Every structure is written in C-alpha cells, then in structure tokens.
Amino acid sequence: MAYSPLTLSSLAKSAVPGVGSAKPTNLLWVDDNASGGGDGSSASPFKTIQAAIDKATPGTAVMVKSGTYNGSVSLDDASGTNGKPVWLVSADGQGAAKIIASSGKPGISAYGEDYLVIKGFTIQGGTEGIKLTQSGSHLKNLTTNIVIEDNHISGSSIDGIKLAQARYVAVTGNTVEDFGREEGIDNVYVRDAVIAYNDISDATKSGNRSGITVKAGSEDIKILYNDISDVLDGIIVGGYSSQPGKVYPGGIDYQAKDITVSGNHVYDLAKRAVNVLGGSDSVISDNKFDPNNSYPTVVNVASDNHGNRSEDIRILDNIVEASKWLTVQSGNASGLVTSGNTQDGGLTLLGIGADALSY
Template identity: 25%
Template sequence: MRLNRTLIATSSALLALLGATSPAHAAPEKKGSGTDYFVSDTGSDANHGTSPASPFRTIQAAADRTTPGSTVYIMNGSYGDTSPQGVVTVSRSGKPGAPITYRPYPGHHPVLKPVTGWDGFTVMGASYITVEGLEIKGNSDNITLEQAKRESSPTNAAMSTNCLIVRPDDENGRNSHHITMRNNHTHKCPGAGIAAMFGDYFTIESNLVHSNAWYASWGNSGISILSPVDVNDETGYKIFIRNNITYDNENKIEWWECKCISDGNGIIVDSTLPAPEGSGTPYQGYQGRTLVANNISYNNGGSGIHAYKGSNVDIVNNTAYLNSRSPEINNPNIGAWASKDVRVLNNISVARPGKATTSNYANTNVRYDYNIYHGGTEPEVLGRHDVLGDPGLRQPSIDPASADFQLLPDSAAIDSGMKFPAVRQDYSGVRRPAGAGYDRGAYEFVAGDTRK
C-alpha cells in the first residue's frame, strides 16, 4: 500500500446486514457525557445542531464542536466536500470509555460524496473515534480511464480521493489511536477504500469495501494498514481487520514512484517491520500483533490478503477467491512475503489460473498450515495440514449479486481446521466451532443453514 498525504450496486438487504440502516424512531436516547450533534443536508451551520429539529448542514460543523462521549448523528442526504481535504476532517479526540462516534441517525441512510477533496472522511491525529454505518461513495463513476491516464498525479486530489482514512496530523505530527471503523460501505473512491497509517489500536470490521483504487497514482488498496506506531509496549493484538467483504479494488494507473501497476489488494498489512539501516527512514517497526480474520476477498487486482514487509501478523479463517486479476500482477492469493513472524492458518484460497497461490520470498518464521488451496500455481510452501483441492463452496462467483462462499455439506474444510482461540466466531457471527471441529475459511458450516 502506498498512501497520499493525507461498479457494483449493493442490495438493500446487504446494506441492512452491514448496519447502514436501523429501525426508525425518535431522537436516540442519550448515552455518555458529551453533547450530541445532528446533521442534515437541509440544516444550517448557523443552527445550534443539538437536536434533530435544528441540525447543522455539514458534518464538519458538528466535528468541530464534539467532546469526549459525543455522537454525531447524520441524517438523510448527500454530503459533499467542504474543504480541499474533503467532506469532513476529525481532529478532536474522545477518551477511554467516551469515544466520539459518527453514525447515521436511526432509520436514515446518509451518503458522503467526495469529488475534489483528498478524502471522504479523515481522522487526522485524533484518537478514540468510532465511524460506523456510513456510506462513502467516491466519484469514479464520473472519471474515465483515459482521463485518469492524462490527469492522475501525486498532487491531483480529484484523481486520488480516499474514502475513509486515518493518518497523522499535518501540523504537529500527532498519530491517531483507538479508532474503530465498523459497518461502513466505502466504494468508488479513486484512492483507498479504508486506510490507516502511522497509528495504533485500529479496528476495521464488518465493512463492505469495493471498486476503489482505480485511478490514483499512489498504489492504493481496498483495506490497508501502513507502518503502524505503538503507543505503548503491549505486544498482543492491537489491530483487527475482520468480517469485511472486499472486492473489485484494482490499480489501473501506475504508481508514480515505480512507474508500475502496484497493489490494488483486497487487504494488505504493509511495512510493520523496522526500516532497513541506511534507508533514511527512522521507522522503528511495530511491536503489537495484527489479526486478519473472517474476511471475504475476491476479484481484486492484487492479492486477496497479504502481509508485505510485515511482522506479528495472523491471517486466519479467511476466504480469498480469484484475486490478482490485474495482468501485471502475480501476487499470492493469500500469503506473506518479505515478512517475519506471520501465521497463515485455516484459510480457503481459490486462485486464478496461472497466478500465485502462496509466497515464501524473503520470509522468516512464516507458517502456512491448515489451509485449502485450489487453482493457481503450485504453492511455494505447503504446511503439513494444508490441502490441495476444491474447497466445496456453495456458489463461488465474482458477481456480488450471486456469490456465496459458504461451505457445502461435503466440503473438506468442515471440522478440519486448527483451533485458534482468538477467532471465536465466523464471518456471520456463528460460534466456532459449530460442529465437531473448527472449519476452514470465513464461514463455519451449519446443517440446514440459509445464511447468505
């Protein structure tokens, strides 16, 4: 993943599953100590903004007034850029037990639509922030590939807009930490779908992330972590990427630095190892662990899921299907390279014909095991309990309207996985194990199950 500074419709049923809508009722019951604020595209920033009857017009007006414990409720409407940075920039922090939350007003479905700014939603040097249930839709439908080839550059925000990004403060360099991004729908942004960089304690869960990274010259991806920075000496899990669906993210424009097509991954954990001596970069590496679990990643331009120059990463119980669709890219469908202390366990990987299945390049203490591999080239490394063969998926497809990656009753993934206590549920919340043993992939098999 490389970050700048800073096509497919989704059914209403899926949006509801992701939490983008909720039952309508009166003004929400107040919880926490901060003042709550309300925003509507028919409001005014001259209003007091503290009731649904007198809302602000812009999310930024509310963000500039929040205190720990505040919730910003965003009502129906379309919200565009308010500054060169984008739709909203959050720089005020919550505190432990009293985060600042941004979410739709109950029963409403607002849409953030960045066009000329760098980001749709920016968390810039703020901490204890929750962003949940929002749809952020970029402007890629109104950009052609020919236009992007002419106009995309490292300084053209309109060709590089990210949907949702967490990054340091421009002025004081302060990093963000304790950021939760949950149940959001981020799509059609020319840059990254969801990205978090140079911070700590990130949770990215239950998001739908697709059709991003097409037109930026920064080598973006669907979901990405770049060079996190420890805020304490805790070495357990501090970054969670789980229960997300990510597809159709692809780089169609060359990354400006290498003049090559790069990234466009479904999910990447990038550069958590210390910078090499003599590189001129003071980055000391990240000591916390990252858990990537229960994600479904398919039909992306780069890898489905991988760690690059990563350390202390567990990639567990994911399903990756027909990634590396970019002709120029042959990244592993699920895997790690140039990495250290990475576990790749209990995954299902169906690779494109002729494309890489796994990678063992420049790895140290990287374990692949209990995975099922099908298609693609012969795995570069095979664990003792890895299986080669059809995983028995219900209806695998690159079409989001019909794709169903649950297990068939005769799947070799059922009851054949490894117990991994940190992953207690599957993608849809079913307890692990549901049967006699742990299943492989994002779903546990339940007989007679009608989930989709």
C-alpha cells in the same frame, strides 16, 4: 447483527476497549434538509456534518440523518478521550447517510487524532474513502483507538481505507469496492489491530495491489473472516515500503510481524491469494483460497524491497483450490512450516528457489 448506530461489534469492543465500552454523553444531529443555522439539537439540526464535528467534544456522537452530504469531512481537532470517544455515525440505518468526497481529498480524514468511531456511512469518491494517519512525520503524533465499522466505500482513486502510524484499531464489517490504484485496506506501521468481516472487491483486477496490505513495521494484527475477490493479490503480509524514518522507525528488519490471517475467503484473483514480503512470526491458517486463474502460485513467501527476508511463517489447515500452490523464494525458508493444507485429490507443494529444500 442488526445495525445499531451506537452499538459496536464484540470484536471492535475487545480490540479497542477505550472506545468499545463507551456510551455517548452528548448528541449532535445533522440533517441535509435543515435550513442551516441550527444548534445541533434534534429539533434544530446542523445542515452539514462538518458544522457538527467542529462543535464535538469528547463523548459526543454526531448523528447524521439520511441524505446526501457533498464535501469531505475532517475530524482534525475532534479527538475523544479514553471512555469518551467522538462518534460519527449514520443515524437512520447502515448506508443511509451518504458522503460524496471532495475532489482530491479523502471522504473522511484525520491526522493524529485519537478515540474516534466512524460507523455506517456510504462514502463515494475521493482519494481514499477514509484516511487516518499521523500528524506530521517521524512518528511524533500517531492516531490511536479507532473503530471503523459498517461503512460502504466505493470509487476512491487510491485506497479504500488508509491507516498509517496507528495503534489500537478495529476495521470491521465494511464493504470496500471499486477502489483505485492501490489497496482496499492499506496499513502502514499499524499495530494492535483487528481487520475482520470486511467485503473487499475491485472489478477491474488491475492497478490495485491487494485487498488488504499490512506493511512498514506493522505488528500484532488479526486479519479474520474477510471476503476478498477480484483484486491482484488478496492479502499481502508485508510489502514494499519507503526507507524507515518518517513513516516507521529505523532498525526494524521486517515489514509485518505477528500477523494472523485466518478464516478468510479469497477468490477470483489476478495473482496470489497471499503474498508474504518481509513477514515474520506470522500464521496463515484455516482460510479458503480459490484464485481461479493460471498464475503459477497461490501463496508466495519472499523478501521485501529492502532485502528483509520472511521467516517463521506457518501455513496451516487451509483449503487451497489449486494443485501447485506454494512458492518460497531463495533465503525465505527459515522457520517455515506447512501442515494440514488440503485440496481435492491432494496438494502438490511447489518450492521455487527454496534453498534446495522441498515443500
């Protein structure tokens, strides 16, 4: 689909209906070639993105013209409302507006804000390219109803995209590459989300944990049609996290639940295509896994760092380009189903410590 700054993908529309069906009611323009002191009209644009964001009200689209914008952007106090999100978009084409993040800060960030669209930017550097999370701690003010679409993120020192304590989210059509020591797209207590059609890679294959991670009580997430390569683990369903309380509720005995991993191409890895760590009630189906390495497994099912075991994991109809491809750690075989997975010449399923069960 050709890039249109104020049109969202069908997946984003369905995942975040309070944003996806909306149209802007007001436009504020930004041009780095402006002299400064503008009013945000097309004839007298603001010179900086932050100046426009600070004037944005629900229903406003901040239209950023082609150019290079030095300095991070804060969307704090810029929430939209249901049917009237605040849009931050590259107006002149996908990637035409470039944000160079400030040292030690995310390129674009917001804490506890709702109903936002971030679309079409090139974002370079920073701790994260985009970081949206709760305000404060203990789940008092989540960030909700967010669309992150068609951005090109590179050179971050931690995560490419970081979402934490978030609900009703679409992360679609982004490119994340050469990110830092953690994840391409990191999800900590994220619920009701779709992560689809993203291209994630890191040329070093070291320091970063995965292309996509969903952990710390994340639930009801669809991971669809992503292209993931040159990382350690492709997708982590679950993971290792801090103790419940500040970042996700107590009483949760899983890292990730009701996760769908489907239609992804995961290849050229240092380790595993999928690593399930404390995952529950999740399906991994119709993917192509070609790790292209000598690591002893392609899909791993295991417990998290708190001892929460994986259960009810279904691994169905995947193409796995390795003969020995599945490991199940002791105590994590409850409800496990494997069916229809294929590889040229047939599959050999390798169960390690799988409660004496054979896979």
